[in-house]
Amino acid sequence: MRFFRILFTVPVLFASFTTAQSRFVVTKDGKFQVNGSDFNWMGTTAYWLPSLNTEQDIINTLANISTAGYTVVRTWAFNDVETTPTNGTWFQLINNGSTVINTGSNGLQKLDMVLKHAERFGLYVILSLTNNWNPRENLDRRLESDIQARTLWDRDVTPGTNNSLPRNFLSNDYGGMDVYVRQFGYENHDDFYTTAAIKNAFKNYTTQIVSRYKNSSAVFSWEIANDPRCSSTLGASSNCETRTVTRWHAEIARHIRSVDPNHLVSSGNHGFFCFDCPKLSDSSPSPPSPSPSPSPSSSPQSRRSLHPLTKKRLLQERREQWKRTRVAAIQSRNLPTEGIRVRGQWDATPTRRQVGNGVGSAYDGSAGVDSQDILAIKEISFSSFQLFPDQNSYGVDDPNLSPYDNMVQNGVEWITAHARAAQSLRKPVALTGFGLVTQANAPSFVPFNSSTPPFTNQSAGVTDEQRDAAYDTWSQTGVTYGLQGIMQYQWGQTGLTTQPGTTISPNINGTTQSTNVNQTEAGQSPNDGYAIFNADRSKVQRIFSDAV
Numbered sequence: 001m002r003f004f005r006i007l008f009t010v011p012v013l014f015a016s017f018t019t020a021q022s023r024f025v026v027t028k029d030g031k032f033q034v035n036g037s038d039f040n041w042m043g044t045t046a047y048w049l050p051s052l053n054t055e056q057d058i059i060n061t062l063a064n065i066s067t068a069g070y071t072v073v074r075t076w077a078f079n080d081v082e083t084t085p086t087n088g089t090w091f092q093l094i095n096n097g098s099t100v101i102n103t104g105s106n107g108l109q110k111l112d113m114v115l116k117h118a119e120r121f122g123l124y125v126i127l128s129l130t131n132n133w134n135p136r137e138n139l140d141r142r143l144e145s146d147i148q149a150r151t152l153w154d155r156d157v158t159p160g161t162n163n164s165l166p167r168n169f170l171s172n173d174y175g176g177m178d179v180y181v182r183q184f185g186y187e188n189h190d191d192f193y194t195t196a197a198i199k200n201a202f203k204n205y206t207t208q209i210v211s212r213y214k215n216s217s218a219v220f221s222w223e224i225a226n227d228p229r230c231s232s233t234l235g236a237s238s239n240c241e242t243r244t245v246t247r248w249h250a251e252i253a254r255h256i257r258s259v260d261p262n263h264l265v266s267s268g269n270h271g272f273f274c275f276d277c278p279k280l281s282d283s284s285p286s287p288p289s290p291s292p293s294p295s296p297s298s299s300p301q302s303r304r305s306l307h308p309l310t311k312k313r314l315l316q317e318r319r320e321q322w323k324r325t326r327v328a329a330i331q332s333r334n335l336p337t338e339g340i341r342v343r344g345q346w347d348a349t350p351t352r353r354q355v356g357n358g359v360g361s362a363y364d365g366s367a368g369v370d371s372q373d374i375l376a377i378k379e380i381s382f383s384s385f386q387l388f389p390d391q392n393s394y395g396v397d398d399p400n401l402s403p404y405d406n407m408v409q410n411g412v413e414w415i416t417a418h419a420r421a422a423q424s425l426r427k428p429v430a431l432t433g434f435g436l437v438t439q440a441n442a443p444s445f446v447p448f449n450s451s452t453p454p455f456t457n458q459s460a461g462v463t464d465e466q467r468d469a470a471y472d473t474w475s476q477t478g479v480t481y482g483l484q485g486i487m488q489y490q491w492g493q494t495g496l497t498t499q500p501g502t503t504i505s506p507n508i509n510g511t512t513q514s515t516n517v518n519q520t521e522a523g524q525s526p527n528d529g530y531a532i533f534n535a536d537r538s539k540v541q542r543i544f545s546d547a548v
């Protein structure tokens, strides 16, 4: 009765460790664990949670998220402003080289509420500490002098004026790296990673936040930054390369660990690979042996996952994949027709090297990110990556597939590449954000480095059915290849309290002239193009629970 004995001994073994701390998430053998059991999860993002107007709104949202079956929620634990705003939540004032943290009721007490109630609903929270993205141009052109002076504009929404979206409506409107750079008197985005004064200020901020919640069992992980890269709206200096970003990660991760030994630390980077980049770490995965000899008993899947990902193997597997789709397309007489391609247009301009037979911009380090070098940092607990085909391209298109099928297929390749890479470092891997813009959401879509929607109508985006099919395929791929966490971007909540001049303003509808926000109902949570509200949600939830 071995089975019985295991059931019996495990609790006894862990009983001796039973403290409040047994709810902390740990990693073991490439898995997340809570209190001695594996913890695989589905999550959602609600970056705007601390900017809601009432505690009851926070409670309702978390209750809804929990009821939907999610166990992890990701939110912004930063909210930087350059001048003290009239209304709404803010956490840190960064002005002319000095910083002030707001611990008041419109400051960190809002984040306290999020963690308190998350704990009550059994939810874990991934707390992101800063953002790569904070575009400032074109937000409000009323005062040319303000634009010239690069000062902060009053962007509180007032119905009938040309004011833009309210502060904190867009995920890229919570301050972040570029605010530090501007306010400390620097010019390049990557000065954030290298300048002592800025690093000091950011470490000060992380110390305050991290020590505040270091005993909270509701924290899943400290996410160092959302989508850190060499450049943003502010450009990169010529010195920035992948090791610049990796080195900064190592320094910050070590700092967080020194303040809080209880919680996991994750990067939050997009997941870009760079096979040819020089590494900071000497513990990068070793190149594959010339003839790997899988054990005969292993399944096709685990056998395949034994191969570490290399450039040569990626290109070879792609060629094989293309051959298969070619044969299938010919057999089904279903060769693709030309289509207008809008996806991935915010991607970095490809160099000649990347075109054609190259690995593609997601695999060549052109964003200044080498996710594997970052993952090799000892204090980085798990691999996190993102998938947003409307904003990045994730591969080289197969000429035998339609644009939609290529988008889905490249996503599958991206997910499996990450599963394999993390496995070779024996760390868990989680897709911490993915989404597709649907036709209904297209007018609300504002890409990461923009402040206004590029599409004024529903000509762009996939159908709801296409979205569901892609989410289904990616979730299945993630589960099959052993991802330990999958997070949809993003949650949509209704019935929130409105207040003039705040993120949840009354009467925001398509009539504000500088935007085309499709927010017909007051009291809806912010939508940057990915939110899924009410009725639509049950279908998407079913996809996730089926996958699990």
Ligand SMILES: *[C@@H]1O[C@H](CO)[C@@H](O)[C@H](O)[C@H]1NC(C)=O
Residues within 6 Å of the ligand: 011, 014, 015, 018, 019, 020, 022, 023, 035
């Ligand atoms: C951890 O597991 C033990 C044994 O199953 C259990 O008694 C204890 O309540 C658990 N603790 C938490 C915080 O879940």
Ligand SMILES: *[C@@H]1O[C@H](CO)[C@@H](O)[C@H](O)[C@H]1NC(C)=O
Residues within 6 Å of the ligand: 060, 061, 063, 064, 067, 494, 495, 496
């Ligand atoms: C979701 O929140 C709303 C309030 O915003 C509430 O009326 C509703 O009952 C909640 N639904 C669930 C399933 O918790």
Ligand SMILES: *[C@@H]1O[C@H](CO)[C@@H](O)[C@H](O)[C@H]1NC(C)=O
Residues within 6 Å of the ligand: 096, 097
């Ligand atoms: C910014 O700070 C510097 C000193 O650090 C000071 O000389 C300068 O006057 C300040 N500028 C403003 C606009 O406050």
Ligand SMILES: *[C@@H]1O[C@H](CO)[C@@H](O)[C@H](O)[C@H]1NC(C)=O
Residues within 6 Å of the ligand: 160, 161, 162, 513
């Ligand atoms: C909004 O902007 C447009 C174009 O700049 C201008 O014609 C219009 O008068 C503005 N409306 C208000 C209320 O400021």
Ligand SMILES: *[C@@H]1O[C@H](CO)[C@@H](O)[C@H](O)[C@H]1NC(C)=O
Residues within 6 Å of the ligand: 097, 098, 099, 197, 200, 201, 204
């Ligand atoms: C960091 O915090 C320390 C202590 O509060 C303070 O003296 C210092 O000025 C801060 N540094 C920056 C750059 O904000």
Ligand SMILES: *[C@@H]1O[C@H](CO)[C@@H](O)[C@H](O)[C@H]1NC(C)=O
Residues within 6 Å of the ligand: 211, 212, 213, 214, 215
């Ligand atoms: C966290 O727990 C430690 C040890 O129990 C305690 O010393 C510390 O004050 C706590 N910190 C916070 C912010 O609650």
Ligand SMILES: *[C@@H]1O[C@H](CO)[C@@H](O)[C@H](O)[C@H]1NC(C)=O
Residues within 6 Å of the ligand: 135, 137, 232, 233, 234, 346, 347, 348, 349, 449, 450
């Ligand atoms: C957004 O990013 C793309 C490529 O990274 C760049 O070409 C474009 O200029 C950026 N736009 C803004 C407003 O920063």
Ligand SMILES: *[C@@H]1O[C@H](CO)[C@@H](O)[C@H](O)[C@H]1NC(C)=O
Residues within 6 Å of the ligand: 454, 455, 456, 457, 458, 459
């Ligand atoms: C829809 O928007 C696209 C670009 O955003 C534009 O080219 C097209 O003309 C628009 N169509 C209509 C019917 O407004």
Ligand SMILES: *[C@@H]1O[C@H](CO)[C@@H](O)[C@H](O)[C@H]1NC(C)=O
Residues within 6 Å of the ligand: 086, 087, 156, 157, 158, 499, 500, 501, 502
């Ligand atoms: C700020 O909030 C107050 C009270 O809710 C409101 O009266 C005021 O109009 C808001 N300010 C702006 C600029 O909307």
Ligand SMILES: *[C@@H]1O[C@H](CO)[C@@H](O)[C@H](O)[C@H]1NC(C)=O
Residues within 6 Å of the ligand: 160, 507, 508, 509, 510, 511, 520, 521, 522
């Ligand atoms: C949207 O704005 C228009 C014009 O200001 C107004 O007539 C309409 O009632 C608003 N709709 C909602 C749902 O607030």
Ligand SMILES: *[C@@H]1O[C@H](CO)[C@@H](O)[C@H](O)[C@H]1NC(C)=O
Residues within 6 Å of the ligand: 440, 441, 443, 458, 510, 518, 519, 520
């Ligand atoms: C706004 O969104 C709703 C629901 O998603 C959709 O039915 C409607 O067509 C959209 N309106 C516009 C103008 O995009």
